Amino acid sequence: MMERLIRDASKASPAIDFDPVSGVLRMQGESYPENTFEFFRPIMAWLRDYLAQAAAPVSMELELSYLNTGSIKCLMDMFDLLDAHHQEGKAARIVWRYHANNPRALETAEEFAEDLSLPFLIEQHP
Template identity: 50%
Template sequence: MSLERLHQSATPSTPAVDFDPASGVLSLTGESYPENAFDYFRPLLTWVARFVDEGNTPIVAEIALSYLNTSSIKSVMDLLDLLESAHRRGRQATVRWSYADDNERALEMIEEFKEEVTLPFFIVPVSG
């Protein structure tokens, strides 16, 4: 596979992104409320789509996003759709979404994401 590791550092309004094509682990951590989420997530979605098309390495999305604005929610759903598509084609794809166990709003949002996909999706409470 010719893809290089994808890494973006977190900013106050964007999450840290780390995707290692060798391990298949995609990490998204922090908060996401950029001025233009579609522009922010476009490179990640393009990279993931290419990774899904070119390889067969299992994919594990390790997500710890505590807050997303509306356009970020749409972009994360686009990401989950890519993973769901890979899963339906037989690719091993898993989501593990961590959240502070005292953040009910985050849990509700994560549960809504989980309802939209059939791939293995684990909600992981973390002591706050």
């Protein structure tokens, strides 16, 4: 069984809680680490390993208020992995939550959702 992946939020990086038991993969906060790829490498690796053996439905739940360009790239890579998982006939979805005081964040979410075939739910939270 894989270990749960937990990272506390820092000023420049989001809190991460990927739970292999429930299949809920959460990321929350702002993401602009100084070395974005360094930060996301182990997270990507975990996700790749997890998807290779995940039997239960996978739900990636995101609440990200700021993303630097590197983080956008890494997220898209993760979404591609999830999308491939979904195309193999396995249950996977993405839930994108954005804050009501930043309505333009909806546009960003829609842009991410485009070209993906898996369910991409966009929710506003108060």
